[in-house]
Every structure is written in C-alpha cells, then in structure tokens.
Amino acid sequence: MSLPTLRVIFVFSADDQTWIRRSSITVPQFWNGHSVPPERGDVVRFQGRQFTIQGRVWEHDGEAPTLKLYMGAAHAPSDTDFGTL
Template sequence: MSTTPLRTVLVFSAEDQAWIRRTPITIPPFWDGHAVAPAKGDLVRVGGRQFLIRGRVWEHDAEGPVLKLYVGDAHAPSDTTFG
C-alpha cells in the first residue's frame, strides 16, 4: 500500500485572515514531509503570532484526505503595546 503525503489546511478566524492579507506573511507548509498529524492543543507561530490548534476535521476531496486545522485567535504578547 502506498502512502499519500499529509495535506493540512490552517483555518483562521476572519480577523486573523484579514491580518494575514494585510501583512506580507506566507503560511509555511508546517507538516510537509511528516507522517504524524498535528494534534489539538499544538501551537503554531506565524509572523510572530501564536495560534493554538482548537479543532481538527478530516475531509476527502478528489486528491485524497485533507486535515483542516481550526486555530484560535492570535496571541502575540510580544506584539502588544499597553499604555
């Protein structure tokens, strides 16, 4: 049996999607080449912001299985200014 590469898609909130579009950030292919799927509770850092994986949904399309990772709102203590 041949194995297909793990395909993952990060799903961001509308506010975080807008931030990604406004900022010149490219979402890296975090799990390319990995045989183990990310788990709920894993953390991902993108553009200096931290995202918690809150949920996972396996789907299937014409190319095979896809793992959608729903991430929580960005947390960026280092990017935040209080005053």
C-alpha cells in the first residue's frame, strides 16, 4: 500500500515543545518517501533525545491524509549526569 502525500505531524508535550522551540530545532521528516506509516511504540531520535509514539490520529483535510503522532516525553540518557565516583 502506498501513502501518497502523507503528512506526518508530531505533537509533543509542552516541555518538549518548549525545548524544541528554544533550541531552534527542526524536527526531521522521518517518513518522507516511506510507504509504511509509523506505528504506536515506534521510537524516533533527534538532537540527542528519544521520543516514543504514544498515539496516532488519522485526519483528512479534503486534499490529503494527515497522521498526527502524539509523542511521549523525551528520554535523554546521554544527557543524564549520575555524578562521578
């Protein structure tokens, strides 16, 4: 099955959205050109942070399908400081 002109929109938590905006990060378009849409539980990673897809909502605006992905809170094990021994 092909998904022509599928638009994927990420929906982040307020804290993660603030981090993205303040850091001037452009979220990569992970699914451009792919024929298989993302699934709940898939993980994306960018700028050293990892996000898990918690939910999906399909919409159609009259022109093309849109898939909204509701992302879980960021996990950044590489950003965690456990101190020194």
